[in-house]
Amino acid sequence: HKGEILDGDELLYIILLGLIETKGFSGGIVGTEMTNIGLERLLMTMNIPFKRVPVGDQYVIEELLKSQWALGGEPSGHIIYMPVTTTADGIIAALQVLFTITQSKNKLHTIKKTLQKVPQKSVNIRYEKSKVNPELLPINQWRTNFQKQVGNNGRVIIRLSGTEPLIRLMLEHDDTNAMDGMINHFSEQIKKNMATLA
Numbered sequence: 001h002k003g004e005i006l007d008g009d010e011l012l013y014i015i016l017l018g019l020i021e022t023k024g025f026s027g028g029i030v031g032t033e034m035t036n037i038g039l040e041r042l043l044m045t046m047n048i049p050f051k052r053v054p055v056g057d058q059y060v061i062e063e064l065l066k067s068q069w070a071l072g073g074e075p076s077g078h079i080i081y082m083p084v085t086t087t088a089d090g091i092i093a094a095l096q097v098l099f100t101i102t103q104s105k106n107k108l109h110t111i112k113k114t115l116q117k118v119p120q121k122s123v124n125i126r127y128e129k130s131k132v133n134p135e136l137l138p139i140n141q142w143r144t145n146f147q148k149q150v151g152n153n154g155r156v157i158i159r160l161s162g163t164e165p166l167i168r169l170m171l172e173h174d175d176t177n178a179m180d181g182m183i184n185h186f187s188e189q190i191k192k193n194m195a196t197l198a
Contacts, residue, residue, distance in 0.1 A: 002109050008077040009039045011093055013115045014108070015079065016048075016071060018100030024083075030063045030072030032056070037155050037172050038117040055159070057088045118154065118172045121183050125167040125190055132194055134160050137167070142193070146171075146186050154179065156186070 006014070012029065019025035028049030031039065035052060043050045051067065053059040057078040064072050064082050073079035078088035085092055101108055127134070139158050146156040154173035161168055169187060173179035 008073050008075040009036045010112055010115055011079055012073045014100050014111055015096040018103050021103045027069035030060050032074050033157050034075050036117045042115055119176045119179055120172045121179055122170040123187050127165050127194055129165050132197055
């Protein structure tokens with residue numbers, strides 16, 4: 001009613017609350033590398049197990065089947081609730097959100113506020129395929145080094161785009177000001193490193 005946009009993490013949490021309210025939830029939640037750490041922290045306080053998988057709803061479905069859990073999804077909005085459907089379906093997700101609202105005396109805005117997401121920032125770093133072999137990029141090394149600098153206050157994700165010659169760098173951090181400086185620093189480090197590989 002306030003015209004706010006809800007991402008997949010928020011939808012996942014809202015649907016979970018509706019299932020808990022009607023005793024229709026068991027097991028844990030499956031998210032991806034891009035799932036906000038704020039959701040993971042909140043699930044921990046609720047004693048609900050959480051697993052991360054690579055980006056892609058097919059990986060979410062694979063883990064749901066493997067763990068025999070019911071609910072998972074991506075920040076992009078792909079939500080899967082296995083007892084109803086084995087694929088990400090927007091209409092079913094919308095109906096499940098509406099179901100939660102009918103079970104709760106609170107408005108959607110109030111429910112959403114109980115999930116405190118950690119500030120997140122992303123940058124794309126372009127490279128030239130003719131100069132840089134993406135398979136030789138030390139993605140894991142960069143991620144390990146940057147995560148050490150971030151510590152427990154946030155999370156670093158670095159991955160190659162599956163569609164464009166881009167390195168996608170994402171940083172979550174409790175301190176927005178620190179995050180801005182860090183992501184700029186990490187981006188410059190990647191560019192310098194790529195220059196030595198070209």
